[in-house]
Amino acid sequence: MGIVVELDGKRDKKPSFDDLTAIVADDMKRVNQQILTRMESPVALIPQLAGHVISAGGKRLRPMLTLASAKLCGYHGERHVTLATCIEFIHTATLLHDDVVDESKLRRGMDTANSVWGNQASVLVGDFLFSRSFELMVEDGSVKVMGILSSASARLAEGEVMQLLTANDTETSETAYLDVIKAKTAQLFAAACRLGAVVADRPKIEEEALDGFGMNLGVAFQLIDDVLDYSAKQATLGKTVGDDFREGKITLPVILSYRRGDKEERAFWQRTLGELEQSDGDLEHAIQLMAKHGALDDSVERARHYGSIARDSLGIFPDGEIKDAMISLIDFCIERPY
């Protein structure tokens, strides 16, 4: 096979999600089918509640990463479909528990499962989806795959606990924040990608390259997600501006503003996020402070840094439309409207 090395990495197209969506469309149809089949249970509330979250959509980014990575590695079997389903179940279980933990009422503009069926059902159906994801791994039968996914799950849970502990702590460092988002978000991205190389039985260097791609894409993705929570244009994305602010989550835009601010500004952050004493106009003031210190722009810059690493991780793979689409996905994740 001839390998064309692309040295400058320039592309003319606008970054988009569509190329990758098209490339994995057939596989994704089977994943969606399997999601429906495998969330079945004699206990009717389980598919009902799980279906509510899963059908609420979202981009199916994580399973898509498994499908794309497998394709990039030239895989032609069926295991990636089950593993992509598995990844989506782990992610959905996390969403259910997150919404309970955050007491969220809305997700992607729809009522959260906990606001419809209560916290209790959400916790337990989350547990079911976790367990079902492990059943799916067992069906795949590879101990290596199970090792990757079980340790990603444990890291994910650790990340969620870390996030809980840094909540309302305005003195959280950028390093601590990065540790949280690596664990709670990027680990599952990394595992999703790594599995593509594993099912295709590719050498270690490709496994690690895809892990690195997923990990750095995940960090960039979460950084931008945290920026979007303060940026006005995001209303178009079906997200609510200011959720993180209201919950006192300490994300990078806050960390940068706090550390670059004066005594009075730090008192503001401490009151609003540390003590959660918020009144009208506080969110707007927070956004002004972020603008003053370039905190949002610089957070995006940080995301670009991780995006670059993600792109370089793919360097060892031959050029072609799959690799292009995966690179376009990095750019899309970073250049979402903010």
Add this chain to the structure above:
Amino acid sequence: MGIVVELDGKRDKKPSFDDLTAIVADDMKRVNQQILTRMESPVALIPQLAGHVISAGGKRLRPMLTLASAKLCGYHGERHVTLATCIEFIHTATLLHDDVVDESKLRRGMDTANSVWGNQASVLVGDFLFSRSFELMVEDGSVKVMGILSSASARLAEGEVMQLLTANDTETSETAYLDVIKAKTAQLFAAACRLGAVVADRPKIEEEALDGFGMNLGVAFQLIDDVLDYSAKQATLGKTVGDDFREGKITLPVILSYRRGDKEERAFWQRTLGELEQSDGDLEHAIQLMAKHGALDDSVERARHYGSIARDSLGIFPDGEIKDAMISLIDFCIERPY
């Protein structure tokens, strides 16, 4: 090996937990050690919170079942220690989530984790222990073991959701109740026992015998647990009388009383458990109604039925002190003070 078949099953000793405890004492020491090592995490709150629940003690009944079953099967390796730890982690994760779901303040006379650290931390540390239990299975490396445990976990979660759905429904049938306790309690007992035969690589008939022992012991255990929630002497056990009543849980003593009661009595159950409108004296009245209809005694009778099946399940194993101790455990579970 000479097999002595005991036909009448008579034993003179008072049923006790001590024989089995003594038999597995060395192994259990290693399980306790591994529990401490494996709940470690760089996130300090995790071992702190998990340690609170795990050190609160309890009888370590489930891991003990794995250890005893492995011994009964003549196993001499080390895998049963890791798998017993795994079983205890699954159980602990469930306890953490249960206490959140039930909004419990006390467990075994101590503050629950959720009342000390909040619901959020309890949900997430429960998730961590679930994931860690899967990591432990993966270390064991047997796909068969992982299949048994992942499907027991999924059933367990289904059982918890079913229980939530039957809560406050006074018309729940005995069959529906049995389905719930089989799923939420007995499945994990069954898996814990089955693993003993699996690690020892024993034939299918022994695996199934131990599964049957665990399943029926688990049903008997839960039936008695539900009786104890209404029986006065249990104060000695460090449990609170009336928890199930206050939460509107529909257990067998209630189901029998409701179905044997007249119109007025059913209205009482509907008001107190269906609508959770309770006032002083209601719990005492509930206990009187149970006495009138022999609901507690008959629930114990039902437990004895499952205890008999559990005992017969062990019939194919050679007599000896391990088998005797396991049978004594059945009797102990059933004849606990009530």
